[in-house]
Amino acid sequence: xxxxxxxxxxxxxxxxxxxxxxxxxxxxxxxxxxxxxxxxxxxxxxxxxxxxxxxxxxxxxxxxxxxxxxxxxxxxxxxxxxxxxxxxxxxxxxxxxxxxxxxxxxxxxxxxxxxxxxxxxxxxxxxxxxxxxxxxxxxxxxxxxxxxxxxxxxxxxxxxxxxxxxxxxxxxxxxxxxxxxxxxxxxxxxxxxxxxxxxxxxxxxxxxxxxxxxxxxxxxxxxxxxxxxxxxxxxxxxxxxxxxxxxxxxxxxxxxxxxxxxxxxxxxxxxxxxxxxxxxxxxxxxxxxxxxxxxxxxxxxxxxxxxxxxxxxxxxxxx
Amino acid sequence: xxxxxxxxxxxxxxxxxxxxxxxxxxxxxxxxxxxxxxxxxxxxxxxxxxxxxxxxxxxxxxxxxxxxxxxxxxxxxxxxxxxxxxxxxxxxxxxxxxxxxxxxxxxxxxxxxxxxxxxxxxxxxxxxxxxxxxxxxxxxxxxxxxxxxxxxxxxxxxxxxxxxxxxxxxxxxxxxxxxxxxxxxxxxxxxxxxxxxxxxxxxxxxxxxxxxxxxxxxxxxxxxxxxxxxxxxxxxxxxxxxxxxxxxxxxxxxxxxxxxxxxxxxxxxxxxxxxxxxxxxxxxxxxxxxxxxxxxxxxxxxxxxxxxxxxxxxxxxxxxxxxxxxxxxxxxxxxxxxxxxxxxxxxxxxxx
Numbered sequence: 001x002x003x004x005x006x007x008x009x010x011x012x013x014x015x016x017x018x019x020x021x022x023x024x025x026x027x028x029x030x031x032x033x034x035x036x037x038x039x040x041x042x043x044x045x046x047x048x049x050x051x052x053x054x055x056x057x058x059x060x061x062x063x064x065x066x067x068x069x070x071x072x073x074x075x076x077x078x079x080x081x082x083x084x085x086x087x088x089x090x091x092x093x094x095x096x097x098x099x100x101x102x103x104x105x106x107x108x109x110x111x112x113x114x115x116x117x118x119x120x121x122x123x124x125x126x127x128x129x130x131x132x133x134x135x136x137x138x139x140x141x142x143x144x145x146x147x148x149x150x151x152x153x154x155x156x157x158x159x160x161x162x163x164x165x166x167x168x169x170x171x172x173x174x175x176x177x178x179x180x181x182x183x184x185x186x187x188x189x190x191x192x193x194x195x196x197x198x199x200x201x202x203x204x205x206x207x208x209x210x211x212x213x214x215x216x217x218x219x220x221x222x223x224x225x226x227x228x229x230x231x232x233x234x235x236x237x238x239x240x241x242x243x244x245x246x247x248x249x250x251x252x253x254x255x256x257x258x259x260x261x262x263x264x265x266x267x268x269x270x271x272x273x274x275x276x277x278x279x280x281x282x283x284x285x286x287x288x289x290x291x292x293x294x295x296x297x298x299x300x301x302x303x304x305x306x307x308x309x310x311x312x313x314x315x316x317x318x319x
Numbered sequence: 320x321x322x323x324x325x326x327x328x329x330x331x332x333x334x335x336x337x338x339x340x341x342x343x344x345x346x347x348x349x350x351x352x353x354x355x356x357x358x359x360x361x362x363x364x365x366x367x368x369x370x371x372x373x374x375x376x377x378x379x380x381x382x383x384x385x386x387x388x389x390x391x392x393x394x395x396x397x398x399x400x401x402x403x404x405x406x407x408x409x410x411x412x413x414x415x416x417x418x419x420x421x422x423x424x425x426x427x428x429x430x431x432x433x434x435x436x437x438x439x440x441x442x443x444x445x446x447x448x449x450x451x452x453x454x455x456x457x458x459x460x461x462x463x464x465x466x467x468x469x470x471x472x473x474x475x476x477x478x479x480x481x482x483x484x485x486x487x488x489x490x491x492x493x494x495x496x497x498x499x500x501x502x503x504x505x506x507x508x509x510x511x512x513x514x515x516x517x518x519x520x521x522x523x524x525x526x527x528x529x530x531x532x533x534x535x536x537x538x539x540x541x542x543x544x545x546x547x548x549x550x551x552x553x554x555x556x557x558x559x560x561x562x563x564x565x566x567x568x569x570x571x572x573x574x575x576x577x578x579x580x581x582x583x584x585x586x587x588x589x590x591x592x593x594x595x596x597x598x599x600x601x602x603x604x605x606x607x608x609x610x611x612x613x614x615x616x617x618x619x620x621x622x623x624x625x626x627x628x629x630x631x632x633x634x635x636x637x638x639x640x641x642x643x644x645x646x647x648x649x650x651x652x653x654x655x656x657x658x659x660x661x662x663x664x665x666x667x668x669x670x671x
Binding site: 137233291 | 364389390392393395396397399400401402403404406407408410411413414415417418421465466469470472473474476477478483484486487489490491492493494495496497498499500501502504505507508509511512516530533534537561562563564566567587590591592593594597598601602619622623626627640641644647648651652655659
């Protein structure tokens with residue numbers, strides 16, 4: 001009771017005056033923080049506004065002035081997007097985990113960081129350059145592999161059908177995409193592997209386990225959630241990758257799982273890039289609507305990945 | 320007693336009994352290479368693949384026989400991990416080698432001084448595209464850096480554990496995952512609604528790049544602000560310095576090198592983007608110095624355009640595409656290098 005009266009009377013204990021600079025600066029930074037949310041909402045709203053004409057127009061008008069009925073038109077591309085990204089993951093994930101392990105647990109300590117930079121350099125190459133490399137170098141180089149696979153493994157459904165003569169197939173595209181998502185998966189896995197509690201590793205080694213057993217017993221269980229989210233983020237990148245697919249893949253609006261044939265399911269992003277410059281009228285709206293579909297797919301994948309990460313942060317003992 | 324056991328262990332170290340000698344993997348590697356060369360013919364890829372398979376399987380079997388299952392598995396894992404790393408170097412070396420080899424042909428003075436206006440066939444250059452890239456990336460940086468910097472300050476200094484801060488962090492992460500083409504479509508839709516349908520210009524391209532760049536800036540700057548030691552802030556508060564002044568004259572100067580390098584790395588991340596610029600900034604063959612009016616060529620789009628829509632003969636166009644690709648790689652790698660050097664050289668010492 002008496003202390004509160006002192007606080008009220010003693011001027012030196014009064015709370016400091018709110019300074020105008022603080023109000024302005026704090027307000028400014030809060031405002032730009034909120035602007036992030038506004039921008040993201042704007043992306044969704046503007047895309048929706050431009051996509052609506054394609055979604056609401058009658059199918060027969062779309063067939064005349066656009067690319068045809070919307071959902072039937074976009075479905076093969078959505079399939080191609082997911083299929084190409086899945087194949088790329090199939091190639092990239094084991095390699096990335098291997099590289100991440102190499103940098104975190106196998107490479108000589110002094111070299112490890114520079115070797116990590118080397119892998120990061122893969123991320124520095126622009127996608128259009130990967131496109132040029134894919135079409136001029138990788139596709140011709142992989143063409144004999146197409147023939148070989150089709151000849152000896154043609155009975156397997158994936159490799160059935162007539163092999164492409166140019167190598168511009170979803171098989172080649174998956175390799176290019178894998179190279180492009182490799183650095184992101186690697187760097188995330190590397191971070192997680194390095195966070196493994198030192199004591200867990202040393203305990204495993206002290207029990208007489210070999211290095212590989214230590215990795216399986218201490219590193220992988222600790223890193224499982226991190227690996228999953230790294231894969232999801234790589235998937236998000238692969239789903240949205242545009243130029244490399246647009247340049248390498250000779251695509252069409254088909255749905256099938258054969259990876260070696262001339263007719264390949266194109267991806268949404270590549271389809272937009274290839275057709276947008278020449279599009280007009282309703283076709284523009286239709287392409288933007290397909291972009292919205294891609295946006296929703298990647299958004300779902302990313303949100304899932306972030307959710308896994310945040311769950312892991314709560315349970316891990318590292319931080 | 321013990322002396323005798325020690326001397327005998329020199330001849331046959333019991334700790335090393337039942338293990339392959341240290342030279343065994345090297346001998347195995349040499350043997351595998353010979354096998355690969357014999358069976359793979361003269362083809363590099365086939366020989367390497369065969370040699371690698373022979374080496375990994377052979378060493379595993381040998382080790383299984385001599386050292387037992389556990390050590391054999393350990394060796395197998397080690398060889399595979401090393402192999403994965405070397406596998407990843409293949410595209411890196413291949414892409415850089417081919418870009419240098421094909422790009423050097425046209426990496427001359429006219430390439431940097433001429434545009435493609437009225438050029439058919441040989442000659443010409445990418446001056447218009449290089450200027451366009453500078454304009455578009457410059458404007459994108461001018462938009463992204465203030466927003467990104469202030470957002471990071473909000474997250475690190477003001478937000479604390481509030482719901483808003485958590486939401487922003489989450490959506491910044493989500494924003495990193497926006498496909499670049501969607502960012503381009505957004506910029507196109509925005510310009511279409513503001514200035515009439517079909518408005519495609521440098522500003523549109525810059526907006527598209529900003530959407531991609533802002534989250535990168537926020538993430539890197541926030542991380543840096545968080546490693547500025549709290550003691551510095553508390554010392555400033557104790558001297559009666561207001562919070563905004565503490566941030567502006569204590570926190571940011573401490574982290575400035577990291578902020579600069581973060582911004583440079585963010586620029587490096589977006590300068591090679593092609594798809595959003597194709598959609599939002601467009602194509603042109605001549606120099607356009609006005610970002611608010613008319614389509615604007617950029618270097619990545621120039622590379623794509625030269626490759627995809629060549630005239631006849633095609634070779635000069637493709638040569639220009641490769642020269643553009645090489646220029647782009649050099650710019651991005653240079654930016655990366657500068658960013659990392661600044662970050663490493665002037666990094667603030669973390670507390671602790």
